[in-house]
Amino acid sequence: MSSDDDFKKKYLLAKNHFEKVQICIREQRYKIWVRADKPNLSGNEFVNPILNLPVTYPCTYLKRKSGGAGAKFVIEFKYSVTIYGAVTKLYFKGFFAEDWTLKLEIQSLRDNEEV
Amino acid sequence: MEFCVACETDSVVFGKTKIKVGRETFKTEAEHCRKCKKVAISPKLQKEIDEWALQFTKSIVELQPYFTEGMADKIEFFSNKYNLSKSEFMKVCTTFYILEMTKIKNFKSLRTEVLAEAKKKYKGERKKICVPIKYQLFKRIDLYARAWALEYESNVMEEAAQFCVTVLDSHVTKIEESKKQELVHFVENHAMAS
Numbered sequence: 391m392s393s394d395d396d397f398k399k400k401y402l403l404a405k406n407h408f409e410k411v412q413i414c415i416r417e418q419r420y421k422i423w424v425r426a427d428k429p430n431l432s433g434n435e436f437v438n439p440i441l442n443l444p445v446t447y448p449c450t451y452l453k454r455k456s457g458g459a460g461a462k463f464v465i466e467f468k469y470s471v472t473i474y475g476a477v478t479k480l481y482f483k484g485f486f487a488e489d490w491t492l493k494l495e496i497q498s499l500r501d502n503e504e505v
Numbered sequence: 506m507e508f509c510v511a512c513e514t515d516s517v518v519f520g521k522t523k524i525k526v527g528r529e530t531f532k533t534e535a536e537h538c539r540k541c542k543k544v545a546i547s548p549k550l551q552k553e554i555d556e557w558a559l560q561f562t563k564s565i566v567e568l569q570p571y572f573t574e575g576m577a578d579k580i581e582f583f584s585n586k587y588n589l590s591k592s593e594f595m596k597v598c599t600t601f602y603i604l605e606m607t608k609i610k611n612f613k614s615l616r617t618e619v620l621a622e623a624k625k626k627y628k629g630e631r632k633k634i635c636v637p638i639k640y641q642l643f644k645r646i647d648l649y650a651r652a653w654a655l656e657y658e659s660n661v662m663e664e665a666a667q668f669c670v671t672v673l674d675s676h677v678t679k680i681e682e683s684k685k686q687e688l689v690h691f692v693e694n695h696a697m698a699s
Contacts (some may be wrong), residue, residue, distance in 0.1 A: 410575070418547075418548045418549075420544050420547070420548070421536065421545035421546060421547045421550075422547075423509070423510055423511040423538070423543045423545055423546075424543060424544060424546055425542070425543055425544075426522060426523060426524050426525060426537065426542055426543065426544045427525045427542075428525065429525070429526070429544070429546065430522055430647075430651065431526070431551070431554070431555075431644050431647055431648075432644060432647065432648040432651075433546060433551065434548070434551075434609055435648060454508065454513065455513040455514070456508060456513065456515045457515070458506075458507060458508050458515045459508075460507070460508055464510065464513070473648060473649075473651075473652035474603060474607040474611055474648070474652050474653070475607040475609075475612035475616070475648050476613070476652040476653045476654075478651070478652050478695070479656075483510055483511075483534065484510065486508040487507070487508075488507075489676075492548060493508075493510040493545060493549075494510060495510050495511045495543075498651065498654065
């Protein structure tokens with residue numbers, strides 16, 4: 391993990407928001423939102439494959455449904471990972487918070503969903 | 506209150522919260538949402554949970570897989586053969602299945618084929634076996650269940666035991682003999698160590 395200044399420099403130099411997502415993941419500056427009664431205890435297995443996607447990976451930006459601090463949009467994209475021989479399709483939703491951390495949620499998609 | 510990325514409302518607060526890990530509860534202070542009840546886990550917090558959970562000398566959860574009478578008899582047969590308790594034998598099978606069998610190139614089709622054979626071969630009424638497990642295995646089982654979209658963690662153990670017993674018990678053409686021998690050695694080594 392880089393110092394705050396190094397991290398901010400990398401973050402600000404990112405070509406697009408997807409690269410910012412990758413920087414936050416690489417620098418461990420993220421938080422995964424999970425169910426408190428059934429948390430995903432292996433979140434990294436779903437998050438780390440995002441680092442292998444190209445910087446130009448297609449994303450959708452949606453205006454936030456509420457006001458407040460942080461980025462005014464939510465970033466979304468679909469991707470797939472192979473874990474224990476299973477190809478799992480995932481939906482990623484992220485938000486850049488005011489404290490420079492990426493808040494994210496990952497959901498599984500049905501088999502018939504396109505990625 | 507801050508924005509919750511999960512339910513997209515301004516309902517996030519920082520404070521005391523509880524995270525369920527198996528049948529135990531990890532108490533901490535973290536960001537959590539008052540509306541959707543989700544909690545934010547950072548890599549640092551995940552490390553803390555892992556360290557806390559690994560301290561338990563007892564099991565962190567008890568799985569209750571169901572097996573047909575035919576399968577339960579075979580589990581008993583192989584447990585006796587390798588001088589392991591039924592629950593130990595199933596844990597060894599589950600570990601080998603998740604860590605080794607899933608590495609096989611055609612695992613998806615093999616899984617379908619072997620589990621179908623198990624269903625055809627081992628019949629009878631279904632009965633429950635209780636298997637206490639520790640955190641390290643629980644975490645792997647949880648991940649496998651998510652990857653393969655299985656509803657319960659106990660389904661993973663059912664699958665693993667059925668798969669391994671069928672491989673040990675019969676000639677599965679798609680599985681190389683070397684892989685079967687690897688499983689036998691894995692079980693034998695574990696029996697020796699326990």
